[in-house]
Amino acid sequence: MAAIIYPVTPSFAAEIGDVDLSAPIEPADLAAIKEAFATYAVLIFPDQQLSQDQHLDFARHFGPLETTIGVYRRDAPLRVRKEFADVSNLTHDNEVWGKDSRLRLFQLGNRLWHTDSSFKRRPALASLLYARSIPPVGGHTEFADERAAYDALPEATKRRLDSLVAEHSIFTSRARLGFTNFTDEERRQMPPVPQVLVRTIPESGRKSLYLASHAGRIFGMPDAEGRALIDELVAHATQRQFVYTHRWRLRDLVIWDNRCTMHRGMEFDDLRWKRDMQRATVSDIANSCEQEGVVIEAA
Ligand code: OGA
Ligand code: MN
DSSP: OOOEEEESSSSSEEEEESOOTTSOOOHHHHHHHHHHHHHHSEEEEOSOOOOHHHHHHHHHTTSOBOOOOOGGGTTSOOSSOTTSEEOSSBOTTSOBOOTTOHHHHHHGGGGSOBOTTTTSSSOEEEEEEEEEEOOSSOOOEEEEEHHHHHHTSOHHHHHHHTTOEEEEOHHHHHHHTTOOOOOHHHHHHSOOEEEESEEEOTTTOOEEEOOOTTEEEETTSOHHHHHHHHHHHHHHHTSGGGEEEEOOOTTOEEEEETTSEEEEEOOOOTTTSOOEEEEEEEEOSSOHHHHHTOOOOOO
């Protein structure tokens, strides 16, 4: 049976039915999924029974995978294969983390609006998050459509933003939470990177804001002015009309386009309930400045 697409919102999120991602995918289904991905940017595949290998195999249809393990997980055995980001509230022995654990403080960054890996020179193109265990209440994920947010800007603002470049760093988003306890070695491993503020998505031709809580200063602007502009744009881009809230069901696989969306995790009682999610992350083809042909001088 061919894959079928049910819009959840008119142009941002859709559910995909009649497709079993644990089996090799039919070319026609894959083409339909990719077309839907270009149109909607957030796709939900309900009730998928996926092994770790099957999850990774499906992700590879969208491009090469990111494999770097977060600094905060490096000191313990991994719960999931190294290709995944472990987005759970669990320690390596499957227990709920402690209130003051470093892991917990670090993952609090997921509660801020962001797009995945924009702090890497070559950021993430897509993320595929799979729900292995969900809490009975809370723990939703919100997504913001940054294409719609861009479209809604006044023309003069669009023109002003078009040529701007922001500096993204994982330590900027963590510092926003007051979490600054990183070693020099950790800081050296993840230096800040430039990313354009506005990008064009090749598959749809649509323009999009490219924002995240990882973004700090804007090149060519005083630090405070750049920060204020980023905060203002994030507030604009996350107004209710641009946001879809995903309420997880067990074994949902959700895939989003990191080039034109932001997301954030919502609160749940993480010291009581287990929330076990694994994320496969597909790399973008190049740094966003390179893709847009913007040359940024080293600062
Ligand atoms: C992620 C993320 C939020 C959530 O997986 O990249 O930010 O709700 N997740 O788990
Ligand atoms: Mn994320």
